[in-house]
Amino acid sequence: MSKNALEVLFESRARIKILKFLFRNMTKNYTFAEIVNHTQEDASVVRREINKLQEINLIHEKAKEKSA
Numbered sequence: 631m632s633k634n635a636l637e638v639l640f641e642s643r644a645r646i647k648i649l650k651f652l653f654r655n656m657t658k659n660y661t662f663a664e665i666v667n668h669t670q671e672d673a674s675v676v677r678r679e680i681n682k683l684q685e686i687n688l689i690h691e692k693a694k695e696k697s698a
Contacts, residue, residue, distance in 0.1 A: 642679060644669065644671045644675045644676065644679050645679040645682065645683065647669045647671060648665060648669055648671075648676065648679050648680065648683070649683070649688075651665065651668050651669055652665075652689065659692050662676070662677070662680070665680070
């Protein structure tokens with residue numbers, strides 16, 4: 631049986647830190663490095679948690695703008 635969105639959201643302390651940071655700062659886009667720095671979590675943990683949040687469509691990666 632698959633987990634529902636709430637079970638996925640709240641099963642990790644690092645995920646909660648990431649969500650709190652992103653929701654408190656919703657007016658700006660952040661790089662992966664900025665999220666790692668602000669949450670003070672290991673980069674591999676942040677990458678795993680971001681991937682899970684993207685899987686449930688809670689956050690989305692912004693497409694990189696092409697330079698002319």
